[in-house]
Amino acid sequence: MRTLAGQRKGELIVLSGPSGVGKSTVISELLSSRRDIHFSVSFTTRQPRTGEADGVNYNFVSRQEFERMIADDELLEYAEYVGNYYGTSLKVIREQLERGVDVLLDIEVQGAAKVKERCPEAVLIFLVPPSIEELSRRLHRRNTDEEETIQRRLEKAREECRESVHYDYLVVNDTVVSAAGEILSILQAEQCRTSKMLFMIQSIVGNAC
Amino acid sequence: MRTLAGQRKGELIVLSGPSGVGKSTVISELLSSRRDIHFSVSFTTRQPRTGEADGVNYNFVSRQEFERMIADDELLEYAEYVGNYYGTSLKVIREQLERGVDVLLDIEVQGAAKVKERCPEAVLIFLVPPSIEELSRRLHRRNTDEEETIQRRLEKAREECRESVHYDYLVVNDTVVSAAGEILSILQAEQCRTSKMLFMIQSIVGNAC
Secondary structure, eight states, X not given: OBOTTSOBOOXXXXXXXXXXXXXHHHHHHHHHHOTTSEEEOOEEOSOOOTTXXXXXTBEEOOHHHHHHXXXXXXXXXXXXXXXXXXXXXXXXXXXXXXXXXXXXEEOOHHHHHHHHHHOTXXXXXXXXXXXXXXXXXXXXXXXXXXXXXXXXXXXXXXXXXXXXXXXXXXXXXXXXXXXXXXXXXXXXXXXXXXXXXXXXXXXXXXXGX | OBOTTSOBOOOEEEEEOOTTSOHHHHHHHHHHXXXXXXXXXXXXXXXXXXXXXXXXXXXXXXXXXXXXXXXXXXXXXXXXXXXXXXXXXXXXXXXXXXXXXOEEEEOOHXXXXXXXXHOXXXXXXXXXXXXHXXXXXXXXXXXXXXXXXXXXXXXXXXXXXXXXXXXXXEEEOSSHHHHHHHHHHHHHHXXXXXXGOHHHHHHHHGGGO
């Protein structure tokens, strides 16, 4: 949307989806087509996986540091998931949105609900697998988790999919290109929402309004 | 959306915009990219313009015939505009939507409001010119109307733009390709709305739901 002065404010986009659905790949595809989107790197207390870099995939911090950020109200939202904290810095996001930059958050369902509460204009998108069987195949193929963890993740996925009714949009991650394409369409459509285009009506009806 | 049996129902898309904004050209562009969309040909009592064909641009009927259709409740909506009737056949649209075909209606603001009332799931898109000056240029360039008619159309355009706040989306017809592209994105986004994807959640959470 634009402010009264005609300055476009950025869109806050929240992307969630069960573990293993392929969110990171879809996000990479998205960011390569829309280099102007700011991807908000979350803070977490979990251990980095092989190949993950601090400040790129996550800002990896200690539990003590995370709890200090909570105490100092530095987070837009945070949640605990499978024993680890995940959270989003409020300051960085606010700055980007004010500058007119669209911001993409990769957060889970509890965090998404908190964002929607604090920012009702945020666009919530939930990425679903084509089926639960396909999600199971993807989790096994990833080969990073024990069978017990995979089963726990599948159960969690079912729970999260039930929560997805609170999202604005559902995108099926059938292929990365189609899923990223649908998300790009959603962003374009959201920018055409009448509530965000009122400045355009004003400019047309002018003084007669 | 899909019915309980998983059969996708068509989307009802309403496109409005002031006279001279370039709606017909945008519609042609749209229909050439999405040949599966059914364009609903309106009924009207106005005289065909040069180049317009019966059954293609409009179904041209007499005032007497139009008033019979009103009396027999054969119309989804109808309105009088600059002394002529314009209306939409209910039967054809209903059949297409049930078959899963998306239907595009080109109607003015009074008709659009009636469609939204009878079918709240309809997606209302309003096409605006980049500015009122540009609309004036386009109306003069078209060279089909007297100056007085143009001035009446411009005044009507301002009124309609004020009404556009009741639409779901506003699309600026800057270039035909960009406007058609935005409308295609809106259609894709609408198909991802959570309310229309509930069948997907059901299929994932399955019996556990």
